[in-house]
Amino acid sequence: MDDRNMESGCSHYNDVESDHSKCIIHVDIDCFYAQVEMVRNPELRSVPLGIQQKNIIVTSNYEARKYGVQKCMLVTDAFKVCPNLKLVNGEDLHNYRTASNKVFVVLQSWKCPVEKLGMDENFIDVTNLVQEKLKTTNNTNVNLAGQTYKEPSMDCPCGCHTRLRISSQIASEMRKKIYDDLSFTTCAGIAHNKLLAKLICPYNKPNNQTTIYPEHGTSFMSTLQSVRSIPSIGPKMTETLISQNIITVSDLQEVSVDVLKKHFSSDMAVRLKGLSLGEDNTPVKQTGKPQSIGLEDSFKIVSVKSEVEDKFSALLQRLLVLVREDGRIPVSLRVTLRKKDAKRLSSHRESRQSQVSPSIFILSNGSLTVTEAGQQKLMNIIMRLFNKLIDLSKPFHLTLVGLAFTKFQERMTGRGSIVNYLMNDISVQSVLNLQNECDTSATSMDYSAVSPSSSTTTDLSDAEVEPSPKKPKKVTWIAKRRCLSKEEVASPSKLKVGELRLNSKELEKVSELRLNSRDRSLTPRASPAKDNMSDTSDNMKECEERNCDDCPSYVDKEVFSALPDEMQKELKAMWKNPSGSGVPRSSPRTTNKPKPNTIMKYFVPHK
DNA sequence: CAGGGCATCT
């Protein structure tokens, strides 16, 4: 028997050994864009309001919905059903982003992992918080807040009913705080996994919340008609499933995993079947800074190189602003384009990427800048990548170009970490030029960079809220690093702060973290980027490697030996095991069957 | 249709 049952598993009727131990809340802001506009201009509250992008209504307030103004409706059609519809242009997403980040910050004050999904949705894993509450109050007689999908028919021996009721109280507090602080009404779904939390969330709309108990997971899922309504089943999978006559969630529940394995990877087959039954063990991953920052521009057609260059130049200018706001130093750049192709209507993008020298980016007065020469260097890299993608001896026709920075230098900020130690000597920091991905474990309760007290005072007139600086990645050491010039190594102490790969905001953060006495576990572990170690980038060639037995080439031996013994030891240990032992990926699929030949535009389930 | 921007998996 599975020993999960000893702890938190339940075994009752057709739910033999599922794990109910987690408590997940999904929070969804009601008609998000419309609410942002209504908060900005309260007069809009009492009138039917539509948010317009191009020629469509992307969302509407509930006043407008009374008239039948729906999402994704053409503006002309909307006026037909609601002649006095008030329109607000929503093409500039800046205000929405700001508001979205504020909600995210509010949710973080509960000190649980928060995962942002788009602008208006968040998952919160409150499992630990619930456990703590249970310990201190020991009261299993808790009232449910909000609605339930269905009352439970029996007690679950694992205690999940109590935990979910406590979760519903927490969800209610969260929604209240979002409303009190930011004036947004929200919906919430409470369940023992992300799938059910998300799907049950809109069950009582708007401005309400719904809890679903594990025993109703499977039956609830079967009320969803189309397999498409399961998150992670997109158009492609839907098409494949339908070609096999698997159309409803019920169909999927009844099909055997073996049949699914004929069309999907083994992992996916198992996962799909699980999802159809309301099972989902994917963790809530703390959202941090993005792993890439990019922009793209689509257009009818571009066939001239100089035009392409202009497009990229414009994109680069905009992108550099975003990167400056982000604060991290990019080390890799990707160029994407889409060729005009009659066969493939859309998508089919191609891309090439290469490293960029971090020295292009200069930190002065705490903000990232790139000199004219630096920008020219970037343009050179971009056009070189472009040449890899396009044979200029032949005509070309593009419909999209894109630019993205995809890897960043990061600094480890854990208390007691090497970097933290090094912060005491800024010159040493610059010499080592540490490049790693920072962070704490996703299940850790440590989000000290965002304090709850500061978040209670947010209001919409504030400047843009910076999202959590945390990344749900553990410490990773990357082999390729910037080499140092002789001058830099020779007199590290002469370096000006402005030249350091560290801005003032981050220094501030580091000192905050130092003050925070809570311990962090910064256990190194498998690097997801380990494959990139073999990257050989053309433009890094100038970096001649100096060999050193104990330490990597990017660290000057002299500087290294000048460090305290303890630190040398710590560094050596990490160099020995740069990325931990890679977790081998589960074996690739043996049976990947050809795609179905059915051409399915949309699947519209019958009621 | 509307598509931009990000993550994840292979």
Add this chain to the structure above:
DNA sequence: AGATGCC
């Protein structure tokens, strides 16, 4: 690198 998915 590319495909797929999500909002």
